[in-house]
Amino acid sequence: MDAQFLDLLAQKYDSEEKVVTEIINLEAISNLPKGTEHFVSDLHGEFQAFQHVLRNGSGKVKEKINDLFREILTEKEISELATLVYYPEEKLQLIKGTFTNKRSLHQWYRQTIEQMLKLISYASSKYTRSKLRKALPSRFVYIIEELLYKTADINNKESYYEAIYQQIISLGQADKLIIGLAYTTQQLVVDHLHVVGDIYDRGPEPDRIMDTLIHYHSLDIQWGNHDVLWIGAYAGSMVCLANIIRICARYDNLDIIEDVYGINLRPLLNLAERYYDDNPAFRPKVQPHTTMTEQELLQITKIHQAIAMIQFKLEMPIIKRRPYFNMSERLLLEKINYDKNEITLDGKTYPLDNTCFATVNPQQPEQLLEEEEQVIEKLLFSVQHSEKLARHMKFLMKKGSLYLRYNGNLLIHGCIPLDEEGNMEEMRIEDKTYSGRKLLDVFESYLRYAFAHPEETDDLATDMVWYLWSGERSSLFGKRAMTTFERYFIKDKETHKEKKNPYYHLREHEETCRRILEEFDLDPDHGHIINGHTPVKEINGESPIKANGKMIVIDGGFSKAYQSTTGIAGYTLLYNSFGMQLVAHKKFNSKEDVLHNGTDVLSVKRLVDKELERKKVSETNVGENLLKKISVLKSLMEYRYMD
Ligand SMILES: O=P(O)(O)OC[C@H]1O[C@](O)(COP(=O)(O)O)[C@@H](O)[C@@H]1O
Numbered sequence: 001m002d003a004q005f006l007d008l009l010a011q012k013y014d015s016e017e018k019v020v021t022e023i024i025n026l027e028a029i030s031n032l033p034k035g036t037e038h039f040v041s042d043l044h045g046e047f048q049a050f051q052h053v054l055r056n057g058s059g060k061v062k063e064k065i066n067d068l069f070r071e072i073l074t075e076k077e078i079s080e081l082a083t084l085v086y087y088p089e090e091k092l093q094l095i096k097g098t099f100t101n102k103r104s105l106h107q108w109y110r111q112t113i114e115q116m117l118k119l120i121s122y123a124s125s126k127y128t129r130s131k132l133r134k135a136l137p138s139r140f141v142y143i144i145e146e147l148l149y150k151t152a153d154i155n156n157k158e159s160y161y162e163a164i165y166q167q168i169i170s171l172g173q174a175d176k177l178i179i180g181l182a183y184t185t186q187q188l189v190v191d192h193l194h195v196v197g198d199i200y201d202r203g204p205e206p207d208r209i210m211d212t213l214i215h216y217h218s219l220d221i222q223w224g225n226h227d228v229l230w231i232g233a234y235a236g237s238m239v240c241l242a243n244i245i246r247i248c249a250r251y252d253n254l255d256i257i258e259d260v261y262g263i264n265l266r267p268l269l270n271l272a273e274r275y276y277d278d279n280p281a282f283r284p285k286v287q288p289h290t291t292m293t294e295q296e297l298l299q300i301t302k303i304h305q306a307i308a309m310i311q312f313k314l315e316m317p318i319i320k321r322r323p324y325f326n327m328s329e330r331l332l333l334e335k336i337n338y339d340k341n342e343i344t345l346d347g348k349t350y351p352l353d354n355t356c357f358a359t360v361n362p363q364q365p366e367q368l369l370e371e372e373e374q375v376i377e378k379l380l381f382s383v384q385h386s387e388k389l390a391r392h393m394k395f396l397m398k399k400g401s402l403y404l405r406y407n408g409n410l411l412i413h414g415c416i417p418l419d420e421e422g423n424m425e426e427m428r429i430e431d432k433t434y435s436g437r438k439l440l441d442v443f444e445s446y447l448r449y450a451f452a453h454p455e456e457t458d459d460l461a462t463d464m465v466w467y468l469w470s471g472e473r474s475s476l477f478g479k480r481a482m483t484t485f486e487r488y489f490i491k492d493k494e495t496h497k498e499k500k501n502p503y504y505h506l507r508e509h510e511e512t513c514r515r516i517l518e519e520f521d522l523d524p525d526h527g528h529i530i531n532g533h534t535p536v537k538e539i540n541g542e543s544p545i546k547a548n549g550k551m552i553v554i555d556g557g558f559s560k561a562y563q564s565t566t567g568i569a570g571y572t573l574l575y576n577s578f579g580m581q582l583v584a585h586k587k588f589n590s591k592e593d594v595l596h597n598g599t600d601v602l603s604v605k606r607l608v609d610k611e612l613e614r615k616k617v618s619e620t621n622v623g624e625n626l627l628k629k630i631s632v633l634k635s636l637m638e639y640r641y642m643d
């Protein structure tokens with residue numbers, strides 16, 4: 001090893017003891033059981049449901065409480081304690097309201113703090129003390145450690161511990177301590193979170209999901225097609241921008257654009273008022289108990305049309321300047337007979353309904369009106385100057401990637417484009433051809449370039465972000481074409497179908513999954529592909545575990561809009577030192593329901609894979625780094641301190 005490097009390192013480890021201590025410490029950590037990984041996907045703005053899954057660790061918190069207190073507490077008490085751990089602030093208020101005198105409240109505090117300490121001690125048993133310390137509420141670290149590490153001479157110290165409890169309570173610190181302990185517990189049951197894509201669109205609060213993730217202790221993100229669409233908008237792609245606004249209008253979520261991210265929609269509204277009217281195809285999907293007035297509904301319907309038409313126009317020059325996108329079939333505005341109000345697709349002519357082509361010049365349908373151009377430019381300016389959006393998008397870039405190899409598994413939102421024979425499908429970009437892992441790496445490098453150059457709006461990198469959203473060889477889209485236009489304007493449902501990449505039926509076979517794992521340099525005997533993106537229709541008997549357990553699809557649909565087709569409310573996956581467990585979640589009603597009735601949408605578990613021997617940290621990605629560090633420290637030891 002390089003002497004200069006070792007000299008430099010010796011400045012940090014400047015004594016034999018320091019090196020030895022660190023080696024022993026790292027060795028010890030790598031022999032601990034691996035931490036629990038938690039996989040979620042397709043959150044689609046459903047912050048409340050996501051938060052619940054995060055706070056209960058997909059059932060892990062309850063499981064630990066059950067392990068410890070099954071014999072001592074009633075089912076109701078267990079459920080109360082679990083709810084206290086999930087939502088400590090609110091639950092505390094509710095519980096405190098039930099006490100009529102101070103004495104019984106203090107008794108409850110005393111007993112609850114002790115129970116929570118037991119829980120923490122149990123949940124942290126596979127971690128080092130130092131890791132636990134980092135997870136503890138900082139203001140109480142000293143006190144908690146005193147109480148946690150009671151020594152054997154407990155009899156002599158009984159009154160000492162009792163005094164600590166009593167002081168915490170009488171000094172009015174019990175609430176703060178309980179809240180802190182609850183969050184520590186949540187953090188301890190899950191060591192690392194993977195978000196396998198699609199945080200944005202359809203649901204109402206993607207921004208709150210982002211804020212939660214920004215504060216989460218350890219995570220990575222595999223971008224979904226919807227996330228990339230938002231990244232594209234921020235990175236200067238006007239067509240991506242038109243899409244995100246269109247989807248927000250369609251799902252009655254324009255508040256996210258206007259109020260949350262502070263993007264001024266006034267110019268778009270003015271344009272919409274001028275050219276559009278009511279139109280049944282463009283009314284937003286609204287919640288059953290909406291308080292929206294007729295006038296608001298009409299306004300959104302108009303905005304929806306205005307931005308959809310801008311989107312359709314903006315797609316055309318991109319398709320023309322990038323022939324290798326192979327999207328000429330999607331030059332739809334050129335395939336319309338404007339006099340007869342019909343369109344010819346694939347040789348078949350269809351009547352058009354609910355059209356809104358007032359701004360389209362049939363001779364040059366891709367041309368934006370000057371007003372439209374101004375509107376989209378203003379929107380882009382506003383998007384690129386939203387401080388909050390910048391923060392969220394930068395975080396997505398920092399923690400995200402198109403795919404991730406983690407602890408032997410491949411995590412990917414959409415697909416690996418395949419042909420019918422199961423070969424990696426090729427795509428030509430300019431004068432080079434790519435497939436499989438290389439293709440995904442190229443996609444990612446374009447995306448990163450586009451993000452780093454938001455001022456470039458028509459370059460290949462920016463166009464490529466839109467391709468990732470809707471192109472046939474995109475690993476995120478995974479379908480032949482996006483039939484948005486057809487769904488708005490053509491009745492015949494045949495035209496609405498989006499043909500899937502062969503990947504989606506081939507992934508049922510173990511052989512396909514093994515080939516993909518090999519393509520990504522992963523061990524096909526031990527690895528799994530963890531996939532999001534396509535809702536698993538449990539209602540129709542579809543299984544999320546495919547290909548002999550090699551393929552696990554965890555999109556059960558947090559998205560309320562899709563729950564009637566899936567029959568459940570999402571899958572999540574847990575992977576701890578004993579193996580993998582798939583958790584199916586029932587519909588999440590509301591936080592209030594959990595708080596008042598303890599209805600903890602209980603989850604059914606299916607064992608996916610059971611490790612024969614408990615997996616240790618040394619066998620993980622983190623462990624690999626630890627082992628490298630140990631080896632460097634051993635070199636330093638020889639170089640500096642051994643004769
Ligand atoms: O149901 P909606 O909102 O019309 O969206 C349909 C569109 O969403 C997509 O399914 C993509 O979204 P997902 O990634 O959630 O599947 C497109 O393929 C399709 O055109």
Ligand SMILES: [Mn+2]
Nearest residue numbers: 198224225533
């Ligand atoms: Mn998706």
